[in-house]
Amino acid sequence: MSSGHSHSHAPAATEPGKEKLLWIALALTSTFLVAEVIGGIVTGSLALISDAAHMFTDAAALAIALAAIRVGRRPADAKRTFGYHRFEILAAAFNALLLFGVAIYILFEAYQRIKSPPAIESTGMLVIAALGLIINLISMKLLASGKNESLNVKGAYLEVWSDMLGSVGVIVGAIVIRFTGWAWVDSVIAVLIGLWVLPRTWVLLRDSVNILLEGVPSGVDLAQVSQALAAMPRVDSVHDLHLWSLTSGKTSLSAHLVSAKGNADELTRTATDMLERKFGLHHTTLQVEKLPCKMASGEHRF
Numbered sequence: 001m002s003s004g005h006s007h008s009h010a011p012a013a014t015e016p017g018k019e020k021l022l023w024i025a026l027a028l029t030s031t032f033l034v035a036e037v038i039g040g041i042v043t044g045s046l047a048l049i050s051d052a053a054h055m056f057t058d059a060a061a062l063a064i065a066l067a068a069i070r071v072g073r074r075p076a077d078a079k080r081t082f083g084y085h086r087f088e089i090l091a092a093a094f095n096a097l098l099l100f101g102v103a104i105y106i107l108f109e110a111y112q113r114i115k116s117p118p119a120i121e122s123t124g125m126l127v128i129a130a131l132g133l134i135i136n137l138i139s140m141k142l143l144a145s146g147k148n149e150s151l152n153v154k155g156a157y158l159e160v161w162s163d164m165l166g167s168v169g170v171i172v173g174a175i176v177i178r179f180t181g182w183a184w185v186d187s188v189i190a191v192l193i194g195l196w197v198l199p200r201t202w203v204l205l206r207d208s209v210n211i212l213l214e215g216v217p218s219g220v221d222l223a224q225v226s227q228a229l230a231a232m233p234r235v236d237s238v239h240d241l242h243l244w245s246l247t248s249g250k251t252s253l254s255a256h257l258v259s260a261k262g263n264a265d266e267l268t269r270t271a272t273d274m275l276e277r278k279f280g281l282h283h284t285t286l287q288v289e290k291l292p293c294k295m296a297s298g299e300h301r302f
Helices: 018-041 046-072 087-115 122-144 151-180 184-212 222-230 264-281
Strands: 002-007 235-246 252-258 281-288
Touching: 018 046, 018 122, 046 087, 046 122, 046 151, 046 184, 046 235, 087 184, 122 151, 151 184, 184 235, 222 235, 222 264, 252 264, 264 281
Parallel strands: 252 281
Antiparallel strands: 002 281, 235 252
C-alpha cells in the first residue's frame, strides 16, 4: 500500500495596493449605506431603503473579501489544521440569511404601501439616489484594476455593478413620481430591487451550505473524475473517492486506487498530474492498494 499527496501552493496573496482599494470602496459604500437608510426614512421612500439593502450586499461582499484576505493569511495551527479559510463561508452564509430577512420585510412593506401609498419626497429621493450612483461608479473604478486578478475582488466588483442598476432604478422612479405624482411607483421599484436581490442571495446561501456540508463543488463532475481515474493504465478500480471545497477556490480530492501491478509511487504521480491538468485539482491525496481495503465495500464506495 502506498499513498501520495500533492499540493500546489495557492496564488500569491492580494497585493497591499489592491487591499487598500477594497478598504476605500468599503468605507464609501458603508458611509452611503447609512445615508441612504436615513434618506429613505426622511423622504418616505421604500425604494431608497430597498436600494440600501442592496448596497448592504455590496458592503458585505467587500467586508467578506477583506476578512478572507486577512484571516486567510493566518497559518494553520494544532487546533485548526486546515487554517481559517472557512471563515469566508460562514460569513457568506450569515450574510445570505440576513439578506433574506431584509428582502422579505421590504416585499411585505411594499405590499402594505401599494394599498395605501404614502407621500414621497421625490426631490430628496432623486438627489440621494444620484449620489448613490456616483458612489457605485467610484467603487467600480477602484475595483476594476483587480477584478481579473482576484476572485474576491471580482465578486465585490460584480456586487457593486449590480447595485449600480438598483440606483438607476431609484432615479427613474424618483423622476416618474416627480412628474406624475404616482407614489405607488416607489413601492414597485422597491419590489423589483427586492426580487433582484433574492435570487443572488439564494445562490450565495446554496453555495455556502454546499461547502459547509463538504459537497461536490459546482463545475466539477464527480462521475467524470472517477471515470478518468479508473481509465488510467494499471488502475483496477477506484473507491472511497471524496471531492470537496475547504472554501471558494480551494478544492480537495482524496481517493483509493486499486492497482495489482506497477510502481505505486509512479502511479500516484501520474494520477496527480492528470487530475491537475484535466480537472484543475491541485490538492489531492491518493492511496494506492494492491487489494481493495474495507472501504471498497462500505458506504464510501463510489
